[in-house]
Amino acid sequence: MTIAVLPGTFDPITVGHVDIARRASRLFDELIIAVAHNSTKTPLLDAGVRVDLAAHATADLANVRVTQTDGLLVDFCAAEGADTIVKGLRGGADFDAERPMALMNRSLSEIETVFIVGDNALSHVASSLVRDVARHGGDVSAYVPQGVSAAIASALSR
Template sequence: MTIAVCPGSFDPLTLGHVDVVRRARSMFDEVVVGIARNSSKHALLDVAARVEVARAALADLDGVRVEVVDGLLADFVRDVGASAIVKGLRGGADFDAELPMALMNRHLTDVETVFVVGDPALAHIASSLVKDVARFGGPIDDLVPGGVAVAVREALGGAR
């Protein structure tokens, strides 16, 4: 059985993330969505909320589970027995940011990172942009899975 880890902060989970997870699942027997605590980012949604919305959004996908990454991704990958890490790319800037992490993870675990090119129709969707739009009262329902927009609005202090 092949297992892949699809890691990220998922703050919040977007339709682009769901697209990458779905396509990763078509390549691997099991996909573990690893929700990371990123100390360099100030999260809008706490880890429990991110796990809850991700589990709800991905519930229809057999062979996909959501777990929290508490430490190094390399350790998490080893612990779940993954043979690959899957990362989505929207463009060259994503590749430039992801390449050093892929190389470090390979150095630490001998596990390869598989890059999945995102759906061009979703390339404009980034968690940071979703949060910015929501902060100013803009519509985000068509950018995130059901339930995520509600969680984002609640985290920002109520519906806008």
């Protein structure tokens, strides 16, 4: 059985993330979406909310489950029996950022990282841009799964 992990902060989950999850779910027996705490980021949405939104957005994918993780990704993968990390790439800048992490993860645990090239039509969709547009009162509903816009609006009103 092949198990892969799709890690990210998913703050918020976007249609681009769901596209990568959908396509990765066809390549592996099980895909675990690991909603991570990133110590270099201050998330807009609480981790539990991010887990719930990701689970709702991928509920139609029978072999996908969503969970929260902290700590080293390779330790999480080992605990879950995963042998592959999946990362989505929008362009060269994403590859430049992800390549060192993939090499470090392989150095630490021999786990491989598989890159899936994102849909070109979604290459402009990024969580940071979605948050920025929402903070300025813009409509982000085209860039996020159903229910995410409301969660963003609620977090911004606090």
